[in-house]
Amino acid sequence: MSVRFFLRNKSSLNTSLNIVVCFNAQKINFTSGLNVQSRFWNQAKQRLKESPSYLDAIYINQAIKMQENVYNDAIRYFIAKQINPSQKEFKTKVMDLFSLINADHSKNNELFLDFMLDTIEKYKAIRKSETIKSYNVIHKKLLKYQTENKLQLTFADIDEKFYLHFRKWFFKQDYSINYFANFIKTIKMFMTLANDQKITNSTDYKLKSFKKITEESDNIYLTVDELLKIYHLDFSEYPILNHPAYYLTRNKFLIGAFTGLRVSDFNRLNEINLSDDFIRIKQHKTERLVIIPIHNIVKEILQSGFNIHEVISDQKINEYIKVICREAKINTPILVHKSNGGVIKQMQFPKCQLVSTHTARRSFATNAFKSGIPSISIMQITGHRSEKSFLKYIKITAEENALLLSKHPFFMNS
DSSP states (O other): OEEEEEESOTTSSEEEEEEEEEETTEEEEEEEEEEEEGGGEETTTTEEOOBTTBTTHHHHHHHHHHHHHHHHHHHHHHHHHTOOOOHHHHHHHHHHHHHHHHHHHHHHTSBHHHHHHHHHHHHTTTSOHHHHHHHHHHHHHHHHHHHHHTOOOBGGGOSHHHHHHHHHHHHHTTOOHHHHHHHHHHHHHHHHHHHHTTSOOOOGGGSTTSOOOOOOOOOOOOOHHHHHHHHHOOGGGOGGGOSHHHHHHHHHHHHHHTTOOOHHHHTTOOGGGEETTEEEEEOTTTOOEEEEEOOHHHHHHHHTTOOTTOOOOHHHHHHHHHHHHHHTTOOOEEEEEEEETTEEEEEEEEGGGGOOHHHHHHHHHHHHHHTTOOHHHHHHHHOOSSHHHHHHHSOOOHHHHHHHHHTSHHHHOO
């Protein structure tokens, strides 16, 4: 029992491949439909020699392997059934097996970005606007990738070869490693959805080589002393801060730094969220209700006549808080590692330039942890699902960790 491929005309430069299946003393002839360059054919290996001068060889070899598998599947089928088929019965079975493959091939050749766009449209009613926006950005970037590389991505194309080529293209755009990781995570999510809906059975995206690479973030936090510098900063001494937007930014940022709320939450607080010395708010991102004790600094801000209803954009807070931190002399040199085009580079910035709206939330988590509040209690506010991810989120140095440990009763026992 064997499946063998033969050149139809060895003396011709280009010739078709014929197939002979030997089964139960029968020789059954087939045509492969494949044309090859004779000089590259290796009869012993039953494959074409893959060469830079014959670029199609790799694809023809893949087709040969696929056909070989079909004929062997037919042989195994009749052996399992203990049937000695006629040539007609054997050829009918082979045709049935090819039909199944062609059906799968047709399914997997549907366009990935069409499916992605249709799914985004369906999700508009059930997913948050920020999520839909991020999906649309990724879809737009993938369209750009298709256009520049003159291709259309099918489900079958989402494989290791695509991953490596897309990664190379992506980093040429000077995007970061973590941004690339977000793209791969989203692509894998849409492929999983397509598989769940039986739209495709292509699963190469599950290979270990199709991985979401990330780099550890260098995001900073502000110590309690630094936050107090901001709080006690006398704006009247700094003409550049003589604008209500700076006052609004400082108070909003400090509320975030002493509550652990995201900017989307601390920027929409009002009196209805405040009662009995607690803040009660349903988080915008997770839709979870959190209850947070009101810190004394937050109480003083609220009692100062500050208009909690007034809103300022994230972009403006990010711009103004850097100026406030600079005037508060929060300018310690910070060494950060940034990826640009997939290459990690070391750069140094004054700390004030690295402060953003998210610094407030990270400062809360880190300062609360350093003060001895149990991780599980802080996680109820930050929403981290595991202590492992929480400990990656907070920012304490090895020295700070050692100092915390030194104050623990375990290290103080004689």
